[in-house]
Amino acid sequence: MFIWRGYGFLVPLVSLFSVILVPTLLGKFTGGTENWMVSAGFVLAGFVIWFMTQKLTSRAYHTFFFLRMDYWAYVIGALGLVSFFAAH
Numbered sequence: 001m002f003i004w005r006g007y008g009f010l011v012p013l014v015s016l017f018s019v020i021l022v023p024t025l026l027g028k029f030t031g032g033t034e035n036w037m038v039s040a041g042f043v044l045a046g047f048v049i050w051f052m053t054q055k056l057t058s059r060a061y062h063t064f065f066f067l068r069m070d071y072w073a074y075v076i077g078a079l080g081l082v083s084f085f086a087a088h
Contacts, residue, residue: 006062011049011072018045039084046077 004011022041027033050073056062062069 004062004064006060007052007056008062008064008069010052010062011064011069011076014048014052015042015045015076018042018048035087036084039080039087042080042083043077044080046073046075046080049073049076 019038019041022044023033023037026037026040049069053062053068053070053073056069064072067075
């Protein structure tokens with residue numbers, strides 16, 4: 001495709017899924033959604049994407065917007081950390 005190659009389309013799907021799922025599940029226990037929960041969702045998405053890239057074949061590159069998936073794991077994880085510290 002134009003903006004992804006291989007399994008690169010999973011980057012936004014995993015990110016969106018974890019950013020929605022983590023605050024929803026944690027919000028049930030704490031009684032509300034807070035900024036740190038969204039940050040935790042981004043960090044979790046970074047870990048999941050990184051583990052996915054470790055399991056995929058190393059011969060083919062899986063990219064999203066011309067960046068390899070393993071680089072996206074660092075970008076999304078850093079976004080979560082920055083948003084956590086910016087909110088506090």
